[in-house]
Amino acid sequence: AQKITQTQPGMFVQEKEAVTLDCTYDTSDQSYGLFWYKQPSSGEMIFLIYQGSYDEQNATEGRYSLNFQKARKSANLVISASQLGDSAMYFCAMSPVRSGYNKLIFGAGTRLAVHP
Amino acid sequence: DVKVTQSSRYLVKRTGEKVFLECVQDMDHENMFWYRQDPGLGLRLIYFSYDVKMKEKGDIPEGYSVSREKKERFSLILESASTNQTSMYLCASSSPYRGRFRVGTEAFFGQGTRLTVV
Numbered sequence A: 001a002q003k004i005t006q007t008q009p010g011m012f013v014q015e016k017e018a019v020t021l022d023c024t025y026d027t028s029d030q031s032y033g034l035f036w037y038k039q040p041s042s043g044e045m046i047f048l049i050y051q052g053s054y055d056e057q058n059a060t061e062g063r064y065s066l067n068f069q070k071a072r073k074s075a076n077l078v079i080s081a082s083q084l085g086d087s088a089m090y091f092c093a094m095s096p097v098r099s100g101y102n103k104l105i106f107g108a109g110t111r112l113a114v115h116p
Numbered sequence B: 001d002v003k004v005t006q007s008s009r010y011l012v013k014r015t016g017e018k019v020f021l022e023c024v025q026d027m028d029h030e031n032m033f034w035y036r037q038d039p040g041l042g043l044r045l046i047y048f049s050y051d052v053k054m055k056e057k058g059d060i061p062e063g064y065s066v067s068r069e070k071k072e073r074f075s076l077i078l079e080s081a082s083t084n085q086t087s088m089y090l091c092a093s094s095s096p097y098r099g100r101f102r103v104g105t106e107a108f109f110g111q112g113t114r115l116t117v118v
Helices: none
Strands: A003-005 A010-014 A019-021 A024-026 A032-039 A046-052 A064-069 A074-079 A088-098 A110-115 B004-006 B010-013 B019-025 B031-038 B042-051 B054-057 B064-070 B073-078 B087-094 B113-117
Touching: A003 A088, A010 A019, A019 A110, A024 A074, A032 A064, A032 A074, A046 A064, A046 A074, A074 A088, A088 B042, B004 B087, B010 B019, B019 B031, B019 B087, B019 B113, B031 B064, B031 B073, B042 B064, B042 B073, B054 B064, B073 B087
Parallel strands: A010 A110, B010 B113
Antiparallel strands: A003 A024, A019 A074, A032 A046, A032 A088, A064 A074, A088 A110, B004 B019, B019 B073, B031 B042, B031 B087, B042 B054, B064 B073, B087 B113
């Protein structure tokens, strides 16, 4: 079965500190992409970062980095120097490649609250 | 500016009605997706389409059907709306082409349709 698990329903962090949001995935496919999205209270879905299953280096995008551990099937998001505007829902997603097409499946999400 | 547009932001329908949710994208993407979002459950995939007239069931297809007659348009149909289909519905599109492994680009989302079935 293909599945994304986010075990932290809610997290909080002090402003300017780093925080790690956990994500584990389950797939038997060899090729897949991993994504993180942010959903602020306004409801829009904002793409943050991508990691490919064959990428040897962990992805980074500004203050976001993805701690990819393929053997453990984990793809944790690290946000450095948290800001108040980082308060939002965060979703981990996977796009496995099967039969020439890819679906996109999401986890249940983690609500992050950044405290001043 | 790239766009995924859903036809309605809010809808109220009666139990038993046939409901159409429309989604249009202007990015020439092959992949299109319909999700429902409920608190604590994240985004659950209802159906997706990887080409015109091609569709695949997601994790929760029961009570729904889809139509993709043109590349840019993907419709979600609730054959006979029920109160347990009250939810936020999100449409998304993506390209399958990223490197040589076709793992797909990031998805672009519509603004969502909040459907209430009474």
